[in-house]
Amino acid sequence: MRWSDLNLGCPLTSARDGHYGAYLLGQKDWPLVENIVSGLTHALPVPISTKIRLCNPVKHTLPFAERLVLAGSSWIALHARSGASTRKRRHGPANLSQVKLLKECLQVPVISNGNVRTYGDVLQNLEFTRADGVMVGETLLGNPCLFAGATPDPVQISLEYLEICKQCPEGSVDLEAAKKHVKHFVDFQCSRRTWISKFIRALTACRTIEEVDKLLRVKTQRWRGKSPLPRDAVDVEEDSEGEKISGDGYDDLALLV
Structure with missing residues (x-):
C-alpha cells in the first residue's frame, strides 16, 4: 500500500528553526496544518497519514487529532511524548494512555509509537492501547x-x-x-x-x-x-x-x- 505521510513529530533544532515537524503542534498553527492535510488529500491519489506528538497541554492532543481526521488524514500515528525539547525528546516513558484515548475516540486507524525495545514490548503496547499497529524508530x-x-x-x-x-x-x-x-x-x-x-x-x-x-x-x-x-x-x-x-x-x- 502506498500513502503520503506528514511528519509532525520531529523535535530537532532544525525543525524548530524551519518551523516544521513538532513545532507545528501549537494551536496557532492548527489551521495551517489542516490546510496542508486538506491540500494533500485533494492533490494526491494516495491516502494521507499524519504522525504527531503530544500537544502542550496534553489534553489538546485528541482535539488536534480529530481536526486532522476531518481535514482528510486517513490514519494517525502518535509518538506519545512531548516534542518541546530536542534533548528530552525521548525522556521518560511514552504516555501510551493518550494512544489508547485516540484509538477509543477516532474513526480512523491509530498507530502507537514509543516504549518499544523488544518484540515483547510490541505485544504489550498493542494489548494496552488496542492500536491498529506499532511504529518503531531508533530500536x-x-x-x-x-x-x-x-x-x-x-x-x-x-x-x-x-x-x-x-x-x-x-x-x-x-x-x-x-x-x-x-x-x-x-x-x-x-x-x-x-x-x-x-x-x-x-x-x-x-x-x-x-x-x-x-x-x-x-x-x-x-x-x-x-x-x-x-x-x-x-x-x-x-x-x-x-x-x-x-x-x-x-x-x-x-x-x-
Missing part, C-alpha cells in the same frame, strides 16, 4: 529484525547489510551513513563490551565498504573470541601465532529467537 536501527521477534547476531546482520550496499549502483551508497548503520547494529548488543571503543575507532577509520566488511569478519570476530569469517573479498591473513586464518563462514553465528 529498529539496532535490531532491524525486531518485528520478526528475533535478535540477529550483530556481525551477521552487519554483513548482510553490507551485501545490500554492494548491490547498489556505484556511488549511490553514502559510506558514512553505511558506517553509522553498522555502528548501530553492533553497539545495540555490544555497547558494554570492553572492545567496543576499539571497534568504533576502527570503523571510523574505514575508507571503503570493503574495509568495513573486513573489520567485521576479522578483527571484530577476534575481539568477540570467535573465528574470523573468510570470504573471497577478504585476504587470508596470519594470526599472532603465524598461522593462516581458516573457517567455514557463518557456522558459528547464531540467530536468537
Whole structure:
C-alpha cells in the first residue's frame, strides 16, 4: 500500500528553526496544518497519514487529532511524548494512555509509537492501547529484525547489510551513513563490551565498504573470541601465532529467537 505521510513529530533544532515537524503542534498553527492535510488529500491519489506528538497541554492532543481526521488524514500515528525539547525528546516513558484515548475516540486507524525495545514490548503496547499497529524508530536501527521477534547476531546482520550496499549502483551508497548503520547494529548488543571503543575507532577509520566488511569478519570476530569469517573479498591473513586464518563462514553465528 502506498500513502503520503506528514511528519509532525520531529523535535530537532532544525525543525524548530524551519518551523516544521513538532513545532507545528501549537494551536496557532492548527489551521495551517489542516490546510496542508486538506491540500494533500485533494492533490494526491494516495491516502494521507499524519504522525504527531503530544500537544502542550496534553489534553489538546485528541482535539488536534480529530481536526486532522476531518481535514482528510486517513490514519494517525502518535509518538506519545512531548516534542518541546530536542534533548528530552525521548525522556521518560511514552504516555501510551493518550494512544489508547485516540484509538477509543477516532474513526480512523491509530498507530502507537514509543516504549518499544523488544518484540515483547510490541505485544504489550498493542494489548494496552488496542492500536491498529506499532511504529518503531531508533530500536529498529539496532535490531532491524525486531518485528520478526528475533535478535540477529550483530556481525551477521552487519554483513548482510553490507551485501545490500554492494548491490547498489556505484556511488549511490553514502559510506558514512553505511558506517553509522553498522555502528548501530553492533553497539545495540555490544555497547558494554570492553572492545567496543576499539571497534568504533576502527570503523571510523574505514575508507571503503570493503574495509568495513573486513573489520567485521576479522578483527571484530577476534575481539568477540570467535573465528574470523573468510570470504573471497577478504585476504587470508596470519594470526599472532603465524598461522593462516581458516573457517567455514557463518557456522558459528547464531540467530536468537
